[in-house]
Amino acid sequence: GVTQSPTHLIKTRGQQVTLRCSSQSGHNTVSWYQQALGQGPQFIFQYYREEENGRGNFPPRFSGLQFPNDSSELNVNALELDDSALYLCASSSIGQAQETQYFGPGTRLLVL
Amino acid sequence: AQSVTQLDSHVSVSEGTPVLLRCNYSSSYSPSLFWYVQHPNKGLQLLLKYTSAATLVKGINGFEAEFKKSETSFHLTKPSAHMSDAAEYFCVVSTGGGSNYKLTFGKGTLLTVNP
Numbered sequence: 362g363v364t365q366s367p368t369h370l371i372k373t374r375g376q377q378v379t380l381r382c383s384s385q386s387g388h389n390t391v392s393w394y395q396q397a398l399g400q401g402p403q404f405i406f407q408y409y410r411e412e413e414n415g416r417g418n419f420p421p422r423f424s425g426l427q428f429p430n431d432s433s434e435l436n437v438n439a440l441e442l443d444d445s446a447l448y449l450c451a452s453s454s455i456g457q458a459q460e461t462q463y464f465g466p467g468t469r470l471l472v473l
Numbered sequence: 474a475q476s477v478t479q480l481d482s483h484v485s486v487s488e489g490t491p492v493l494l495r496c497n498y499s500s501s502y503s504p505s506l507f508w509y510v511q512h513p514n515k516g517l518q519l520l521l522k523y524t525s526a527a528t529l530v531k532g533i534n535g536f537e538a539e540f541k542k543s544e545t546s547f548h549l550t551k552p553s554a555h556m557s558d559a560a561e562y563f564c565v566v567s568t569g570g571g572s573n574y575k576l577t578f579g580k581g582t583l584l585t586v587n588p
Binding site for chain 2: 363392394400401402403404407414415417449451461462463464465466467
């Protein structure tokens with residue numbers, strides 16, 4: 362399945378954070394989502410074969426990397442209080458709209 | 474532009490009674506539609522998906538949903554609720570591929586099942 366690390370993280374405003382995801386074996390697409398408390402997940406971006414493949418309404422300080430070994434990262438620079446949320450990654454096989462995405466359990470980030 | 478509206482933020486039913494979770498969507502393109510469930514402190518799990526084949530879609534755990542293009546709806550139903558169904562449910566629309574890929578979640582419906 363899809364795994365994420367760490368499970369919880371506390372940072373202060375202005376810091377930078379890196380969240381990690383390990384995709385399901387054989388999947389070549391990873392997507393990242395931000396889920397604020399009491400809200401549905403919001404699409405940050407998707408990576409397909411190590412390139413960005415679509416992006417939601419998030420500023421450039423949210424960036425990502427996808428590696429050939431089924432792992433990926435979400436980096437957030439200059440953290441703001443509103444970045445506090447559950448961050449979910451999801452993997453799928455071809456990066457198309459009809460594909461099922463398989464979600465990890467998430468990383469809960471708290472920015473103080 | 475695409476959007477998803479889940480018409481109820483909270484639905485409460487008794488165990489053994491039917492469940493109806495309502496979802497309306499808006500999309501400029503032929504959408505794919507999904508329902509996901511999220512149990513507390515767990516990741517999102519796919520219940521079912523519609524991808525332009527049969528309009529009545531059967532999913533896991535006895536859930537099903539019907540795609541109605543004329544009503545732009547994709548409501549989730551289950552004939553008989555079980556205590557283990559208590560969770561947050563999300564309706565999701567996705568379109569496109571490549572750099573045009575977009576996936577939009579609704580705000581969620583919290584389902585409570587009373588004994």
